[in-house]
Amino acid sequence: MAENNRAVLKLKEKFASSIIDVVEFRGEVTVTVKKDSIIDVLMFLKQSLQYNLLTDLTAVDYLGKKEDRFMMVYQLYSIPNKDCVRIKTPVSEADCSIPTATQVWRTANWLERETYDLFGITFDQHPDLRRILMTDDWVGHPLRKDYPLQGPDREPYKGRLS
Amino acid sequence: MATTETMTLNMGPQHPSTHGVLRLVLELDGEVIVKVTPHIGYLHRGIEKLSEHRTYHQILPLTDRLDYLAPMSNNLGYILAVEKLMDVQVPERAETIRIIMAELTRLQSHLVWIACHALDIGAMTVFIYAFRERETIMEIYELISGARMTSNFFRVGGLSQDVPDEFVKKVSDFIDVMPGYLDQYEGLLTTNPIWLKRTVGNGFISAEDAIDLGLTGPALRGSGVDWDLRRDNPYGGYEKYQFKVPVGEKCDTFDRYKVRLVEMREACKIVRQGLDRLKPGPVLADYPQVCYPPKENVYNSIEGLIHHFKIASEGFPAPEGEVYQGVEAPKGELGFYIVSDGGNKPQRFRIRPPSFVNLQSIEKMSLGTMIADLVAVIGTLDIVLGEIDR
Numbered sequence: 001m002a003e004n005n006r007a008v009l010k011l012k013e014k015f016a017s018s019i020i021d022v023v024e025f026r027g028e029v030t031v032t033v034k035k036d037s038i039i040d041v042l043m044f045l046k047q048s049l050q051y052n053l054l055t056d057l058t059a060v061d062y063l064g065k066k067e068d069r070f071m072m073v074y075q076l077y078s079i080p081n082k083d084c085v086r087i088k089t090p091v092s093e094a095d096c097s098i099p100t101a102t103q104v105w106r107t108a109n110w111l112e113r114e115t116y117d118l119f120g121i122t123f124d125q126h127p128d129l130r131r132i133l134m135t136d137d138w139v140g141h142p143l144r145k146d147y148p149l150q151g152p153d154r155e156p157y158k159g160r161l162s
Numbered sequence: 163m164a165t166t167e168t169m170t171l172n173m174g175p176q177h178p179s180t181h182g183v184l185r186l187v188l189e190l191d192g193e194v195i196v197k198v199t200p201h202i203g204y205l206h207r208g209i210e211k212l213s214e215h216r217t218y219h220q221i222l223p224l225t226d227r228l229d230y231l232a233p234m235s236n237n238l239g240y241i242l243a244v245e246k247l248m249d250v251q252v253p254e255r256a257e258t259i260r261i262i263m264a265e266l267t268r269l270q271s272h273l274v275w276i277a278c279h280a281l282d283i284g285a286m287t288v289f290i291y292a293f294r295e296r297e298t299i300m301e302i303y304e305l306i307s308g309a310r311m312t313s314n315f316f317r318v319g320g321l322s323q324d325v326p327d328e329f330v331k332k333v334s335d336f337i338d339v340m341p342g343y344l345d346q347y348e349g350l351l352t353t354n355p356i357w358l359k360r361t362v363g364n365g366f367i368s369a370e371d372a373i374d375l376g377l378t379g380p381a382l383r384g385s386g387v388d389w390d391l392r393r394d395n396p397y398g399g400y401e402k403y404q405f406k407v408p409v410g411e412k413c414d415t416f417d418r419y420k421v422r423l424v425e426m427r428e429a430c431k432i433v434r435q436g437l438d439r440l441k442p443g444p445v446l447a448d449y450p451q452v453c454y455p456p457k458e459n460v461y462n463s464i465e466g467l468i469h470h471f472k473i474a475s476e477g478f479p480a481p482e483g484e485v486y487q488g489v490e491a492p493k494g495e496l497g498f499y500i501v502s503d504g505g506n507k508p509q510r511f512r513i514r515p516p517s518f519v520n521l522q523s524i525e526k527m528s529l530g531t532m533i534a535d536l537v538a539v540i541g542t543l544d545i546v547l548g549e550i551d552r
Contacts, residue, residue, distance in 0.1 A: 025483040026246050052373050055488065056514040060501050065509075075486055075499070075514070079373065079387060082394045086486065107376030110522045118210075133203040133551060142211055149215055 005029045007049055007085040015041055020090075030086040035072075035098060038089045042074060042104045051076040051085065057101065057111035059091070059119045063145035069093040070121055074101070091121055100126040118143035168196055171533075175204050179282045179537045182547030184521075186536070193532050198525045202518075205551035213511035217477025218244050218318060219454075221511065226312040228496075228513060229549040232271040234263045234303075235491040236549075237316040242398055243487035243498035244318045247480050248452050255443040256320035257399040262333065262436040263306075263315070264398075264489075265429040269340070270299040271492035271544075272426050276347060279419070279541035283360045288350050295343050298336050305329060319453035320446035334437055337430050344426055351419070361416040365527040365539040368413055375523040378516055379494025380425060381543060384410035384418030391490040398489070402439070403432050415542040422544075452478045477506040493517050493544050513552055517545040 008022055011031060018037040023030045033041050045051040056075040063069055068090035077084045091098055100123040101108035112123045113132040120141035123129055131138060140147055148156050174185040183204035189197035209228065213221045225240040226233040238260055245252065252260075277292035300310045306325045307315035315322055351357045367377070372385040382389065390407040392400040408424035410417030447453050454473050459466025480502040488497040494516025501510040520543050527543075528536045 026249070026485050028485060030484065053378075054376055055495065056486070056497055056499065056512070058499065058510075058512045060510040062509075065503065073499070073512075075497070079389050082389075084395075084486075086484075105376065106374050107519060107522065110518065114518075131203075133206045135203070142208060147211075149211060 007045060010049060028086060030088060032088045035089045035091060039099050041087060042101055045076055046104055050080045051078045053077040053079055054105040054107045057108055059115050059121055061145045072098055097122040097124055099124050102126060180540060181278060181545055184547055195528055195531055195536060198528055200521060200524060202550050205547050209552045210511050210513060214508055217506050219477055223314045226314055227548060228552060229546045230311055231274050231546055232267045232492045233311060233313045234267040238264050238398060239487060239489040239496045239498050241316050241318050243485055243500050246485045246487055247500055247502060250319050250447050250449055250452055252320055252447055253444045256445040258436050258439050259321060259325060260316060261399055262433050265432045266299050266302060268429045268492045269426055270296055272422050275544045282537045282541045288347055291346060302332055317454060319449055323457060324445045330437060333433060337433050340430050341427060344423060360538055361419060362414060364415040364535050365542050366414050367523055367527050371526060375526060376519040377523055380418055380421045381520055384421045385413040386411055391488055391495060403435050405432050415538055418542050479504060479506050491516055494520055515549040518550045521545050521550060
């Protein structure tokens with residue numbers, strides 16, 4: 001159960017005021033925290049609870065579905081304890097930036113570049129924030145929900161015709 | 163007073179030893195590498211974006227095209243994620259065949275790795291030998307799915323069809339001879355002085371650095387971290403199989419080579435155990451809301467045809483929620499993260515590609531070495547650009 005998860009127990013103890021939500025779905029625990037404490041939470045999980053591997057870092061675009069448009073997602077894994085936890089934090093469109101996690105894990109470098117490239121979320125203090133998959137002169141961020149599937153200057157996608 | 167200055171050299175994207183369309187901008191002091199800047203994205207097809215506009219069954223063929231050297235591993239990771247989201251129980255026969263195929267895929271991927279890695283370093287014979295064995299696995303692929311590379315054989319809830327009768331014999335014969343072939347490769351490489359000169363001490367990365375840089379799979383185990391998702395967080399029925407997880411000590415290219423070779427031998431053992439467990443039975447779960455109907459029903463009854471048509475065109479609505487499923491793909495941890503908003507298409511479909519994350523450590527591994535050693539580092543990382551660029 002989510003309440004007995006070791007990460008949740010410790011986080012509730014230490015960051016009680018920052019936790020927005022704790023959800024368990026199909027045995028996976030997701031903790032949503034406030035944006036201003038995200039680096040402290042990640043640092044704490046890495047240093048005190050041995051979540052030493054940042055498996056994945058990405059974002060989700062909830063255009064028109066949530067108050068804060070973007071949600072940053074961090075998948076953490078603990079190699080000594082063989083368990084994982086997912087940390088999320090909302091990012092609004094008006095203030096579309098978040099502190100970088102490269103100071104916690106160096107893996108975050110490319111993953112954040114990809115998130116910047118495809119979602120347009122900027123990472124403060126990132127050592128090398130450039131586009132990674134798209135070309136340097138690309139306009140727009142393809143994984144945003146308001147970016148057309150066929151590209152910016154073509155007929156919009158109308159679904160499969162067959 | 164003689165002055166020196168560094169030189170910038172472009173390597174790739176059209177270069178035989180960058181394994182696809184990888185471009186590296188090198189800063190060199192003579193022949194010594196001072197800085198490596200990888201440029202990727204030449205093969206970006208927007209699979210994540212495309213997937214957000216397709217139903218869950220329609221996404222499956224796209225996953226074949228990620229790591230095109232190990233299509234069934236990608237299929238497995240994806241369908242396991244969807245099955246977790248939909249809470250589907252898979253019949254035992256389907257589970258066993260999936261594991262047999264996933265391990266054959268591991269063998270296939272590692273065969274291409276050893277072939278290209280050795281070729282890059284100058285051992286051409288191994289390339290020809292390994293591709294000969296890979297051909298047998300491709301024939302098995304063709305036998306069961308009709309395609310050699312983009313197999314698209316697994317389905318949510320099981321398999322697209324049962325395997326033909328020759329399958330067991332063909333796989334069994336292959337597994338019998340494969341360890342002998344592995345001895346052959348080892349005979350050509352393991353004690354070969356040129357191979358040793360090129361790989362021992364090359365591409366060093368300590369365990370701490372490897373974890374910090376997010377390395378997974380054989381590249382991480384070569385640095386002495388004893389961690390394998392198949393054993394530590396079993397998925398898809400791996401808990402029923404016995405196998406060893408090889409671990410390196412010296413954190414160099416040679417140790418990663420040894421780890422992968424042992425992994426190939428262990429893969430043969432897992433396939434053998436799978437063949438022993440294989441019993442007749444259904445290969446698709448009886449869950450009509452999500453799974454395709456059996457083909458006999460589609461061809462022989464109008465209800466079956468309507469059912470098939472509905473699943474193929476409309477798909478199925480997934481409950482609201484999010485799941486992440488990581489599998490031990492040949493190249494490392496391949497993860498699929500699906501966020502569902504309750505519709506028949508994912509709200510967000512994220513692929514965590516092992517090669518993308520692993521490639522990041524190229525700089526750490528190659529600083530201060532020669533250009534020729536960089537080629538060995540690219541080989542030992544075992545990257546596939548289809549998966550990096552998606």
